[in-house]
Amino acid sequence: MRFVPNITTDVIANIQQSNQAVTTALQQVSTGQRVNVPSDDPAAAAADLQLQAQSANIDQYTSNAESVLSQAQSADAVISSVVSLLNQAVTLGTQGANEENNPSNRASIATEVQGILSSVVGLANTSYQGVSLFGGSVTGQAFTADSSSPTGYTYNGNSVINQVQVGASVTVQANIPGNTVFDSPSGSVLGALSGLATALNSGSSAQIGTATQAVTTALDYVSQQHTVYDSTVSQLTNQESFLAQDQVSISSNENALVGVDMATAEETLSQAEISNTATLTASAKVLQNSLLNYLPN
Amino acid sequence: MTSLSSSLAIASQSLMAEQAEISVTNNNIANASTTGYSREQVELEESPNNGVDITGITSVQDELLNIQIQQQTSQQSSANAQVNALTQIEDLFPSTGTSLSSSLSSFFTSLTALSANPSDTASRETVISNAQTLVQQFNSVSQGLSGPASALNTDVTTDVAQINQLSSEAASLNQQIVQQQAAGQPTATFTDQLNQVETQLAGLTNISISHTAEGDTISTGNGTPLVMGSESYALQTSTDDSGNTQVLDAAGNNITTAITGGDLGGTIQVRDNDIPTLQNSLDTLANQFATAFNTAQESGYDANGNPGAALFTVSPTVAGSAATISLTTTDPTAIAASSVAGSGSSGSNGNVASLTAVQNATLPAGQSATGLASGLVYQVGSLTSAATASSSAASLSLTSLSNQQSSVSGVSIDQETANLLQYQQAYEAAAKVVSTISTLMNTLMNMIPSGS
Numbered sequence: 001m002r003f004v005p006n007i008t009t010d011v012i013a014n015i016q017q018s019n020q021a022v023t024t025a026l027q028q029v030s031t032g033q034r035v036n037v038p039s040d041d042p043a044a045a046a047a048d049l050q051l052q053a054q055s056a057n058i059d060q061y062t063s064n065a066e067s068v069l070s071q072a073q074s075a076d077a078v079i080s081s082v083v084s085l086l087n088q089a090v091t092l093g094t095q096g097a098n099e100e101n102n103p104s105n106r107a108s109i110a111t112e113v114q115g116i117l118s119s120v121v122g123l124a125n126t127s128y129q130g131v132s133l134f135g136g137s138v139t140g141q142a143f144t145a146d147s148s149s150p151t152g153y154t155y156n157g158n159s160v161i162n163q164v165q166v167g168a169s170v171t172v173q174a175n176i177p178g179n180t181v182f183d184s185p186s187g188s189v190l191g192a193l194s195g196l197a198t199a200l201n202s203g204s205s206a207q208i209g210t211a212t213q214a215v216t217t218a219l220d221y222v223s224q225q226h227t228v229y230d231s232t233v234s235q236l237t238n239q240e241s242f243l244a245q246d247q248v249s250i251s252s253n254e255n256a257l258v259g260v261d262m263a264t265a266e267e268t269l270s271q272a273e274i275s276n277t278a279t280l281t282a283s284a285k286v287l288q289n290s291l292l293n294y295l296p297n
Numbered sequence: 298m299t300s301l302s303s304s305l306a307i308a309s310q311s312l313m314a315e316q317a318e319i320s321v322t323n324n325n326i327a328n329a330s331t332t333g334y335s336r337e338q339v340e341l342e343e344s345p346n347n348g349v350d351i352t353g354i355t356s357v358q359d360e361l362l363n364i365q366i367q368q369q370t371s372q373q374s375s376a377n378a379q380v381n382a383l384t385q386i387e388d389l390f391p392s393t394g395t396s397l398s399s400s401l402s403s404f405f406t407s408l409t410a411l412s413a414n415p416s417d418t419a420s421r422e423t424v425i426s427n428a429q430t431l432v433q434q435f436n437s438v439s440q441g442l443s444g445p446a447s448a449l450n451t452d453v454t455t456d457v458a459q460i461n462q463l464s465s466e467a468a469s470l471n472q473q474i475v476q477q478q479a480a481g482q483p484t485a486t487f488t489d490q491l492n493q494v495e496t497q498l499a500g501l502t503n504i505s506i507s508h509t510a511e512g513d514t515i516s517t518g519n520g521t522p523l524v525m526g527s528e529s530y531a532l533q534t535s536t537d538d539s540g541n542t543q544v545l546d547a548a549g550n551n552i553t554t555a556i557t558g559g560d561l562g563g564t565i566q567v568r569d570n571d572i573p574t575l576q577n578s579l580d581t582l583a584n585q586f587a588t589a590f591n592t593a594q595e596s597g598y599d600a601n602g603n604p605g606a607a608l609f610t611v612s613p614t615v616a617g618s619a620a621t622i623s624l625t626t627t628d629p630t631a632i633a634a635s636s637v638a639g640s641g642s643s644g645s646n647g648n649v650a651s652l653t654a655v656q657n658a659t660l661p662a663g664q665s666a667t668g669l670a671s672g673l674v675y676q677v678g679s680l681t682s683a684a685t686a687s688s689s690a691a692s693l694s695l696t697s698l699s700n701q702q703s704s705v706s707g708v709s710i711d712q713e714t715a716n717l718l719q720y721q722q723a724y725e726a727a728a729k730v731v732s733t734i735s736t737l738m739n740t741l742m743n744m745i746p747s748g749s
Contacts, residue, residue, distance in 0.1 A: 009703075013696050037387050038678025039685060045392060046675035053402040053656070053667045060406040064413040131416060137637050137644035139416050158641045165412040165650060168657075174413070258392075291711040295718075 011283045018272070018279040025269035028260045035258035044257045051257070055250045057168070062243045065166040067129075068174050069236045075133045075175065076229040078123050079222060082182075082189065085123075086219040089116050089193060093212030096200045106208075110200035117193040121145075121153055124182050134178030136160040142178040143190075151190040155179045167243070172235045176228055187221025299347075301741070305734045307348035311727035314341055314349045318720040321354060325708045333493030335706035337485055356485035359705045363492055364506070366702060367499035369695045371558035374500040376688035378452070378563030382445050383571065383681040389441040390674045397438055397579075398670045400431040401586075405656040408649060411634045415646040421600065421629035428608060432622055435583045439619035442576050449568040450542040454534055456561040457544055460501050460523065461531040464515065467494045468529035471512025475527070498523070503558030519555035521546045541568065563684075571680050577615070578676060582669040584618035585660040587611035593655050597633035597648025602640055605633025605648070 028034055038045040096109040125141045126133050135142035135157035146154035157178050163171035182189045192214040199211035317339050328334040340352045390396055404427040410420050470491040477484045491513060498504050503518035511526030522530050530547035537543050543553045544561070553569070556562050587609035594605040608631065610623045625631075636647025657665045664672060 009696065009699060013692075033392075036392065037681075038390055038392070038674045039383075039387055039681035040678075042675045042678030042682060045678050046671040048392070049398040049671035049674055050667055053398065053405075056402045056406045057409065057656075060409040064409060067413040129414070129417075131414065131644065135644070136641060137415075137635065137647075138641040139644050158637065160637055160641065160645050160647070162412075162415070162644070162646045163650075164646065165409055165653065171650070291714045295714070 097208040136177040187218040192218040308730040310348040315724040329708040373691035375563035379684035382567040464529040472527035600630035602642035
């Protein structure tokens, strides 16, 4: 075969190829990504999008979990305050049941109990970031004064329990409706407190004792509500650490799919540069080669 | 018996032969970088009465290589046309920043946020604004897909015009070659040009060539004649109902689907196959996602306690869904997050789970919304990478074929320079012979005593 006389096209193709290699290597180093456009690796690009969506969801689940966690902790703190108020009421009731007390002393104790009742209602109306903690799904005050009600207060909320999404298939209970916490048939806080106040004002020692017993029952009941929030908090803590792990494994998956190993990428880049320099140097030499250069003038 | 005069005749033949060689060498050097030029060489043979005869000047070519080069050129142009169009489309699906996938994902994460705080107006507004972004992405990607389609129609028109132009050039070259042959003149120049025209034609569409006494007959891959002898048959274009430019043969038959290869073939491939496939996937996603989400909306109640209403307006048919999808409302309270009717609705998140479930629920197309969106990216990516791979393969093959062709037909300056030295020496030698004979003649003449 005759030699190829016109090497220019070959040389140009080689230089282009070599430049392309440098550009690709540089792009991989500067972006840290092996896949920069879908056509670099269609399957990996598509899989990466799914991982990105999962990762965004996990971020949102984490933020939901944090927000519910604070909400549950506030509600739990409210329950603790209610418990200590009820303890006070029990002490007052026991004191009032003492036969030594005359009616005027009892009346002043009744006023104190009434004060506790309104503090409890105040606590029941606590809102967290605009959300009523004990109103079910109703925004605004959970309890308002109502003289027609036997307790003196009426519940405006509903019995809705919100289950908040903190995982693809994980939800946690975010609230306990106010009628369950404060006005439950198995231990109505409001009923017991107003009953105690009424008994103190007009009842016998025995009646006051019974009313105090009712407050103790309500106290036990409310204390049990701690467990609901405790369980929410522990679920959330577990879920948060699971989400954090999941996020780590997703980003390592993403990296494996579309990322480059930096050391390899830099190695490739420097090789591409060396090879490019060599190509250019060789091309410059070869292109000058001509018989004409060696002929005497 | 040889005489001095017959030697002189041989010497002058020799001078002419070397002049012809030098002239051809000169022509080769002059055309060293002319595209499509095949090197020429002088055919010499020993004359029956001694001396040298010029039998002709031939052009060095390899017919098989020419055909292979035309085929590869066709394939490369087709792949390049596809790469160009698809790269533009690929830009519609960026892997970072706002894309269809990212806005779909953001829309659902903002819905998930409602789960923690359903009554928060800011969170609801985020959902609406993400829905707006998603709808805009559907609209703009759909528009982005139809944008290249109209540019491709222009390409079809210009390609057809170029094919017609080249066909008529080929026809007139055919005619000139036949005339030259009839007159016994060299045809190398015209053959080179015809070859070049044929390669250009191959770059526009797949062609087949057969040699006849009237010159080359050229037809498209499906057999539509372009050139027969000195006649060329112009292709025509027309616009169909959907606004796409169609290719018609000289008789007016639509041959669009039969066109393969070359820039025209690649352009038609992208316009009539690739883009409609992608558009259909996008429309399917828009239609089924919006329908599923609207259904989920209807299972809940909005922030005012009213039954949830459709959030997306979407065409009942799949076609055109992505282009026309829009929001029914921009009112943040319209998100049906609640499962509680009437008052007390705003704080309930009972329906958020069914809204977010749409993200991963299997749609009628057999995949989830996220799956369809990433599937679309896969389609674009694999079409582009297939076209790119085909282009590089054709390009490699073409480089190798060109090298082979160059090694057969290309002009080597070094070779021509060496030849030139050789011819120069031969010419000098022949001239020396002439001058020697002249001296001998003189000597002979001087033998005759001059009259005194």
